[in-house]
Amino acid sequence: MRINEMASILNAEIITDFSDENTDINYGFASDLMSDVLAFATSESILITGLNNQQVIRTAEMMDITTVIFVRGKKPCKEIVDLAVENKLTILATDYTMFKTCGLLVINGMKGIEGND
Template sequence: MNVLEIKEAVNAEILTKKGNLDVQYQYAFASDLMSDVLAYASDETLLITGLNNPQVIRTAEMMDISAILFVRGKKPSKETIELADENNMTVIATDYIMFKACGLLYENGMRGLE
């Protein structure tokens, strides 16, 4: 799924101006623990989180993750969005809880990391 398909599936809003909307994501990883992201995620992964701080962007940067979906209606600060733009990341946000967002993405062909 690309970012526009993800956006459609979870009724999300794209918050960043930069980032590649055509990247295909086959896997998603959902966590509010950035230590788990460091341990399990990869560069082909959509990160799904409700943790709303710049550390999410820094963690994604270290793992070469280029798209982050914030759940539960969380909207990152202007500074966090600017940091994502500086790193050419796409940040999107949905009002759905994490479980619902993951279920909708799975229903639309996204798979979790094994």
């Protein structure tokens, strides 16, 4: 799934975009616990979270996750955006809940990291 397609499905704002025409993301992982992201997420997934601090960007960077979607109307502050730009991370923000965000992405073809959902 392309970034523009995700943004359209989620009625999301694209805050930073480091994707290109070859960027195709097929897996998602949702958590507000960055320890779970470190334990279970993969570099092939997007990170969906309501946690709004720099630790989200640092965790995504450590896990080679290239895209973060902030949910529940959370808008990252300038420091978070600057850190994302520094690490070339794509950031989207949606007003939808985490549950609705995940559901919409799944019904539009995204898979969980287990790959057998």
